[in-house]
Amino acid sequence: MSLYEQLAEDIQQMIAAGTLPPGSRLPSVRTLRSRRAVSQATVLQSYALLEARGLIESRPRSGYFVASGPPAPSVAARPTDPLAVPVDVSDLVFHILGATRERRLLPFGSAFPSPLLFPLDALAASLSRSTRGLDPWTTVTDLPPGSLALRNEIARRYLASGVEVGADGILVTNGAMEALNLCLQAVTKPGDVVAIESPAFYGALQAIERLGLRAAEVRTDPIDGIDLESLREVLDAQPVAACWFMSSFQNPLGATVPDTRRPQIVRLLAERGIPLIEDDVYGELYYGARAPRPYKCFDRDGLVLHCGGFAKCLAPGWRIGWVAGGRHAPRLERLKTMSSLATNIPAQEGLADYFGRGGYETHLRRLRRRLASQQEEMLAAITRHFPDGTRATRAQGGYFTWVELPERVDALELHRLASAEGIGLSPGPMFSARRAYRNCVRLNHGHPWDATLRAGIARLGALAAQLA
Amino acid sequence: MSLYEQLAEDIQQMIAAGTLPPGSRLPSVRTLRSRRAVSQATVLQSYALLEARGLIESRPRSGYFVASGPPAPSVAARPTDPLAVPVDVSDLVFHILGATRERRLLPFGSAFPSPLLFPLDALAASLSRSTRGLDPWTTVTDLPPGSLALRNEIARRYLASGVEVGADGILVTNGAMEALNLCLQAVTKPGDVVAIESPAFYGALQAIERLGLRAAEVRTDPIDGIDLESLREVLDAQPVAACWFMSSFQNPLGATVPDTRRPQIVRLLAERGIPLIEDDVYGELYYGARAPRPYKCFDRDGLVLHCGGFAKCLAPGWRIGWVAGGRHAPRLERLKTMSSLATNIPAQEGLADYFGRGGYETHLRRLRRRLASQQEEMLAAITRHFPDGTRATRAQGGYFTWVELPERVDALELHRLASAEGIGLSPGPMFSARRAYRNCVRLNHGHPWDATLRAGIARLGALAAQLA
Numbered sequence: 001m002s003l004y005e006q007l008a009e010d011i012q013q014m015i016a017a018g019t020l021p022p023g024s025r026l027p028s029v030r031t032l033r034s035r036r037a038v039s040q041a042t043v044l045q046s047y048a049l050l051e052a053r054g055l056i057e058s059r060p061r062s063g064y065f066v067a068s069g070p071p072a073p074s075v076a077a078r079p080t081d082p083l084a085v086p087v088d089v090s091d092l093v094f095h096i097l098g099a100t101r102e103r104r105l106l107p108f109g110s111a112f113p114s115p116l117l118f119p120l121d122a123l124a125a126s127l128s129r130s131t132r133g134l135d136p137w138t139t140v141t142d143l144p145p146g147s148l149a150l151r152n153e154i155a156r157r158y159l160a161s162g163v164e165v166g167a168d169g170i171l172v173t174n175g176a177m178e179a180l181n182l183c184l185q186a187v188t189k190p191g192d193v194v195a196i197e198s199p200a201f202y203g204a205l206q207a208i209e210r211l212g213l214r215a216a217e218v219r220t221d222p223i224d225g226i227d228l229e230s231l232r233e234v235l236d237a238q239p240v241a242a243c244w245f246m247s248s249f250q251n252p253l254g255a256t257v258p259d260t261r262r263p264q265i266v267r268l269l270a271e272r273g274i275p276l277i278e279d280d281v282y283g284e285l286y287y288g289a290r291a292p293r294p295y296k297c298f299d300r301d302g303l304v305l306h307c308g309g310f311a312k313c314l315a316p317g318w319r320i321g322w323v324a325g326g327r328h329a330p331r332l333e334r335l336k337t338m339s340s341l342a343t344n345i346p347a348q349e350g351l352a353d354y355f356g357r358g359g360y361e362t363h364l365r366r367l368r369r370r371l372a373s374q375q376e377e378m379l380a381a382i383t384r385h386f387p388d389g390t391r392a393t394r395a396q397g398g399y400f401t402w403v404e405l406p407e408r409v410d411a412l413e414l415h416r417l418a419s420a421e422g423i424g425l426s427p428g429p430m431f432s433a434r435r436a437y438r439n440c441v442r443l444n445h446g447h448p449w450d451a452t453l454r455a456g457i458a459r460l461g462a463l464a465a466q467l468a
Numbered sequence: 469m470s471l472y473e474q475l476a477e478d479i480q481q482m483i484a485a486g487t488l489p490p491g492s493r494l495p496s497v498r499t500l501r502s503r504r505a506v507s508q509a510t511v512l513q514s515y516a517l518l519e520a521r522g523l524i525e526s527r528p529r530s531g532y533f534v535a536s537g538p539p540a541p542s543v544a545a546r547p548t549d550p551l552a553v554p555v556d557v558s559d560l561v562f563h564i565l566g567a568t569r570e571r572r573l574l575p576f577g578s579a580f581p582s583p584l585l586f587p588l589d590a591l592a593a594s595l596s597r598s599t600r601g602l603d604p605w606t607t608v609t610d611l612p613p614g615s616l617a618l619r620n621e622i623a624r625r626y627l628a629s630g631v632e633v634g635a636d637g638i639l640v641t642n643g644a645m646e647a648l649n650l651c652l653q654a655v656t657k658p659g660d661v662v663a664i665e666s667p668a669f670y671g672a673l674q675a676i677e678r679l680g681l682r683a684a685e686v687r688t689d690p691i692d693g694i695d696l697e698s699l700r701e702v703l704d705a706q707p708v709a710a711c712w713f714m715s716s717f718q719n720p721l722g723a724t725v726p727d728t729r730r731p732q733i734v735r736l737l738a739e740r741g742i743p744l745i746e747d748d749v750y751g752e753l754y755y756g757a758r759a760p761r762p763y764k765c766f767d768r769d770g771l772v773l774h775c776g777g778f779a780k781c782l783a784p785g786w787r788i789g790w791v792a793g794g795r796h797a798p799r800l801e802r803l804k805t806m807s808s809l810a811t812n813i814p815a816q817e818g819l820a821d822y823f824g825r826g827g828y829e830t831h832l833r834r835l836r837r838r839l840a841s842q843q844e845e846m847l848a849a850i851t852r853h854f855p856d857g858t859r860a861t862r863a864q865g866g867y868f869t870w871v872e873l874p875e876r877v878d879a880l881e882l883h884r885l886a887s888a889e890g891i892g893l894s895p896g897p898m899f900s901a902r903r904a905y906r907n908c909v910r911l912n913h914g915h916p917w918d919a920t921l922r923a924g925i926a927r928l929g930a931l932a933a934q935l936a
Contacts, residue, residue, distance in 0.1 A: 094802060103605065115604035127814060128596035136583035137571065139785035174642045174787075178808040190658060190680075206806045212658075317607035317813035319642075334562060338674045340646040344812040345785035346595060 003038055004045035005289040011046065012288060013258075015055055015066055016223050016396065022071065022383075026056060026064040049289065052369065054376035055394075069379035073222045073391040073404040080230060082237040084193040084214035087433045089205045096430055099419050106456040109415075109424030111251075113399050113446025115316050117370060119363050123315055126357065127350035134349060142345045144336045146172025146322070149352035154308070154322055163296045163306070165324040171332050172343050176281045176309030176321035181207050182339070183277045183305040183323060184242065186331045188213055192241035195234050197226060199402075199431035199440070201251045201279065204244045208433075215433040216240065222393045222402060225250055225257035226265060235272060242275045248292045249282040252431050252442035253402045254395025256292055263298040270301045275328065278306045281321075284313040284364055286397040287372040302326030310351065313364065318347045371399050371446060378445040381454055385461030387468040399446030405439045406468040414441065417463050423456050471506055472513035473757035479514065480756060481726075483523055483534055484691050484864065490539070490851075494524060494532040517757065523862075537847035541690045541859040541872040548698060550705040552661040552682035555901045557673045564898055567887050574924040577883075577892030579719075581867050581914025583784050585838060587831050591783055594825065595818035602817060610813045612804045614640025614790070617820035622776070622790055631764045631774070633792040639800050640811045644749045644777030644789035649675050650807070651745040651773040651791060652710065654799045656681055660709035663702050665694060667870075667899030667908070669719045669747065672712045676901075683901040684708065690861045690870060693718055693725035696732060703740060710743045716760045717750040720899050720910035721870045722863025724760055731766040738769045743796065746774045749789075752781040752832055754865040755840040770794030778819065781832065786815045839867050839914060846913040849922055853929030855936040867914030873907045874936040882909065885931050891924050 001009070014020045027035070029043045036043075047064055050056045056064050099105060107114070138147070145151065151167035158165045173179040180203070188194060190212035196204050198217035208215050216238065219230035226245060234240065245265075247257050257265065269276050278295045286292065296306035305328055309321030320343065325332040354360065375394065378401050382392050389406040405411070411427035418425055426444075428437025447453065469477070482488045495503070497511045504511075515532055518524045524532050567573060575582070606615070613619065619635035626633045641647040648671070656662060658680035664672050666685035676683050684706065687698035694713060702708065713733075716724050725733065737744050746763045754760065764774035773796055777789030788811065793800040822828065843862065846869050850860050857874040873879070879895035886893055894912075896905025915921065 090802065090806070094805075097805075103608070110608075112607065115607045118604075120602070120604060121600075124596070124599040124602070127599050128592070131592040131595050132589075134588070134592070136586075136588060139580060139583045140571070140578075142785065174646075174808045174812075175810070178642075181807045203806070203809075210803065210806050317610065317810070319808070319810055319812045334558065335678065337562075337565075338558070338671070338678050339649045340642045340787070340808065341671075342643070342785070342787055344642075344787045344815055347812055347814065 001289065004042045004049065007036060007038065007042060008046040008049045008289060011050060012055060012396065016072070016394065018072055020066050022066050022068045024066050026066065028063055054287070054372045067376060068383055069394055070383050070386065070390050070392040072393060073402065080198060080217060080219045082216060082230070082233040084216040084238060085433050087205050087209040087213070087215050089202060089430065089433065090209055093202045093206060093430050096415065096426060099424065104422055105419065105424035106422060106453060107424055107447050108443045108456065108460070109426045110444045110446070112316060113312065113371070114448060116448065117367055117446070118314060118316060119359065122359060123350065123354060126354040127346060130349040130353040131346045134346065138345050138349065142348060143342050144171060144333050146343055147345065147348035147352060150348045153352055153355040158324070161291055161297070162293055163324070165296070169324050169329055171323050171325060171329065171336060172348060173321045173323060173336060174340055174343050175311055175319040176279070176307050177203060178340065179307040179309070179321045179323035180204070180244070180277060180279055182332050182335045183307060183325065183328070184208070184211060184244065186325070186328050186335055187275045187277070188241045193238050195231065195240050195243040197245060197250060199252055199428065199437050201246065202430045204279070205433055217433060220250070220253060220255060222253045222255055224261070225255040228261060228264060228268070231265065231268065235268070235274070240274055242277055243269060244277040244279060245295070246279045246282070247295050248280065249285060249395050249398030249400070251282065251398070252400055252426065254393045254398055254400050256396050259293060262293065262295055266295050266298040266304065270303055274303070276304045278304055280306060281309045281312050282398040283308065285368060285371060285399065287368055288396055296324060299326060313367065314360065315351065318351070319344065320347050320351055368397070370448070374399070374445045374447070374449050375401065377449040378443065378457070381457040382461070385458045387461065387465040389468070390464070399444055401443045401445055403441050403443055405441065405464050407439055409439045409464050409467045411438060411441050414463055414467060418460055421459060423460055425460065469757060472510045472517065475504060475506065475510060476514040476517045477756060479518060480523060480864065484540070484862065486540055488534050490534050490536045492534050494534065496531060535844060536851055537862055538851050538854065538858050538860040540861060541870065548666060548685055548687045550684060550698070550701040552684040552706060553901050555673050555677040555681070555683050557670060557898065557901065558677055561670045561674060561898050564883065564894060567892065572890055573887065573892035574890060574921060575892055575915050576911045576924065576928070577894045578912045578914070580784060581780065581839070582916060584916065585835055585914070586782060586784060587827065590827060591818065591822060594822040595814060598817040598821040599814045602814065606813050606817065610816060611810050612639060612801050614638070614811055615813065615816035615820060618816045621820055621823040626792070629759055629765070630761055631792070633764070637792050637797055639791050639793060639797065639804060640816055641789045641791060641804060642808055642811050643779055643787040644747070644775050645671060646808065647775040647777070647789045647791035648672070648712070648745060648747055650800050650803045651775060651793065651796070652676070652679060652681070652712065654793070654796050654803055655743045655745070656709045661706050663699065663708050663711040665713060665718060667720055667896065667905050669714065670898045672747070673901055685901060688718070688721060688723060690721045690723055692729070693723040694733060696729060696736070699733065699736065703736070703742070708742055710745055711737060712745040712747060713763070714747045714750070715763050716748065717753060717863050717866030717868070719750065719866070720868055720894065722861045722866055722868050724864050727761060730761065730763055734763050734766040734772060738771055742771070744772045746772055748774060749777045749780050750866040751776065753836060753839060753867065755836055756864055764792060767794060781835065782828065783819065786819070787812065788815050788819055836865070838916070842867070842913045842915070842917050843869065845917040846911060846925070849925040850929070853926045855929065855933040857936070858932070867912055869911045869913055871909050871911055873909065873932050875907055877907045877932050877935045879906060879909050882932055882935055886928055889927060891928055893928065
């Protein structure tokens with residue numbers, strides 16, 4: 001990392017931690033220059049980077065200020081219980097999901113970014129090209145573990161991010177969702193306990209429910225992710241068969257575990273021989289200078305099962321994901337073969353063609369910038385329209401904003417009222433085995449901002465104020 | 469069915485049943501005309517159809533003869549046990565499958581027909597066209613149950629085959645394999661008993677093993693499929709949670725349940741409220757005048773879960789299948805969403821485009837003719853080269869020939885010897901929870917016949933003779 005990126009990173013952490021609160025003034029260029037013993041150009045570059053990320057704004061003749069927005073939620077104050085519980089969320093989740101599929105609803109409840117943000121033409125061209133020239137025998141050679149050309153591309157990206165996984169350690173799957181489900185099945189048996197974040201991705205809750213497992217919720221800071229002490233408590237309270245964690249831009253909080261804490265978490269689990277299923281589907285969507293390093297980077301024992309996918313960063317609807325399963329790779333390949341045999345071959349070869357032509361990095365940079373700027377719009381609108389006492393996360397990547405509303409607001413009731421007015425949202429209880437987070441909602445800022453969305457957030461704020 | 473088709477069907481049944489053995493002379497045109505009270509043209513049309521199917525051959529100045537081939541196996545004489553057993557076949561199956569993926573092996577052990585038999589150019593054109601014009605919002609609208617355009621096409625084909633299932637009763641899946649696995653999961657819980665054919669598709673055995681179920685093997689006639697008495701015995705011996713049966717061109721036998729017995733099987737299961745998972749992936753590959761009617765045709769209670777796919781008849785490697793789940797449809801859609809979320813959207817829309825342009829029926833007719841003629845080649849080669857006492861099935865569709873070798877031949881040993889010489893095959897024990905069928909092999913006749921394949925069968929016969 002260059003000097004200016006390092007400086008920007010440090011400031012970003014201070015903003016995330018609330019040391020520099022929204023609206024506060026940043027140190028002047030001169031002050032910072034002398035304190036950090038760097039050149040003026042370095043400070044200006046840092047500020048420019050932070051401004052591009054939407055984290056700070058320059059005001060003419062006044063200097064730089066932390067972008068305004070609601071205050072961040074504190075680590076959930078509610079006492080957590082380290083003991084596992086059975087999971088029964090599917091009815092609620094499917095009830096809510098059914099609504100988000102309706103196109104008439106504003107997409108704040110959606111799990112996907114807008115499909116208009118993706119290079120659909122280039123992808124279609126790659127798919128056409130590779131399918132026309134496809135070796136018919138790929139129907140045999142691309143059986144699990146999958147297309148070698150695609151696995152090579154994924155391995156190259158691993159190398160660039162500091163993860164040592166070769167093409168032969170990668171299994172291509174029907175989206176990351178299949179990868180995650182295969183992992184969970186590979187390392188558990190019915191009745192086992194799985195440690196998850198709190199709040200957690202509802203897909204993890206459903207997978208746990210589907211396989212007859214129990215969930216132990218680990219306290220999760222809205223900024224810094226997994227709390228190490230809480231994790232230790234959970235592990236001490238019972239035998240834990242596996243963890244399912246998102247290290248970066250966690251769904252639904254947007255939390256990102258600091259780089260320094262990542263090896264500690266991996267080590268703690270390795271000491272106890274517990275496999276860590278790493279759901280890293282948002283990893284490419286960082287707003288900062290570089291991607292956080294996945295848990296898999298610190299895996300010395302083959303115990304991290306790293307799952308990724310292209311649905312959120314490149315090719316929605318193609319359903320191509322993968323897993324680098326470490327020591328569980330052979331079992332995962334068998335489970336994949338037994339449960340869905342293979343993965344769509346034109347899509348695998350089409351992606352390999354797309355990567356071979358370049359352009360992915362340019363697309364990603366543009367996508368990250370747009371998501372960051374949409375986040376600013378979302379936070380500004382929440383500040384303006386939501387009732388006093390509202391808090392919200394400012395994730396460093398991805399496209400989710402987690403909003404804590406005043407205690408009296410019931411998110412399920414808000415969901416009902418909002419749906420009736422054509423506004424989608426994801427209520428907090430979908431993200432918890434205990435149906436907690438009753439006064440929280442997850443809002444999607446993955447859609448290009450316009451007057452309709454602005455009006456939608458205004459109306460949502462008014463409804464929340466009514467309930468508060 | 470027209471008169472001549474009916475006559476051909478009757479003769480085909482007599483050949484299949486051995487009433488007209490291989491090499492025997494058919495009644496003269498004049499005899500048949502007067503006995504059946506039909507015109508000479510009708511008889512000639514029937515014979516022409518049977519000749520086209522490779523079932524009979526005309527010899528100049530001598531008349532028509534049943535095509536030669538080895539005698540059919542009789543219904544497995546071995547006493548079957550109606551009680552379920554746990555399944556543990558995966559190591560064996562994966563050991564064998566690992567070998568069949570090697571391109572250097574002659575493809576007699578393969579589960580797929582040659583990819584060269586499919587309209588790859590037309591499919592590539594449809595995929596290109598539909599992807600270029602794709603509505604970006606299909607990423608949302610094509611979530612389960614899947615593309616409406618494709619489900620409409622599948623529903624139209626159901627209508628034509630006498631099955632009453634609308635587009636809203638169909639769930640698109642990642643190949644038929646995912647559909648079958650979802651079905652099994654939807655209607656069982658660990659420890660349950662599932663009734664299967666004997667021998668059975670190893671994929672069914674693996675799914676049963678993966679979900680911690682037990683298998684009860686039902687006696688299965690190599691010609692007529694499921695034995696009704698044996699099925700009743702299995703159902704009486706224990707509570708059975710589900711059946712997983714293939715009604716047509718069963719893998720590995722090639723057996724086809726007679727139309728008259730199908731409603732009896734469906735009724736027997738309905739009386740006891742037992743769901744029937746129908747694996748119908750070979751249904752389109754009939755050599756006769758028309759497709760057999762699936763069990764689903766006779767389903768009055770929504771208890772038949774009919775699974776199909778396009779991998780074997782149209783688009784290998786696209787991984788598009790479906791299930792018409794009857795009363796279990798809502799649960800299947802949930803399980804699909806939870807385990808792999810969605811199915812590749814370009815492939816779904818590409819298939820819908822292909823169907824919309826016509827040409828599928830022409831492709832199917834050509835494919836069926838080629839498979840039937842390859843079957844003739846295979847049977848003739850087996851007759852010529854395999855040791856005395858060899859029996860083989862003559863399926864009425866699909867691309868598998870089941871071969872019963874003399875008692876002393878060990879198919880696993882034959883597999884080892886043949887693999888070392890570059891010849892693939894699927895040994896009988898892969899197809900049985902009890903590792904039975906020790907002296908049987910499944911041979912694939914789905915590949916265009918040539919000198920290499922002919923030499924391969926000759927060598928296989930010599931190896932079998934050595935072991936006999």
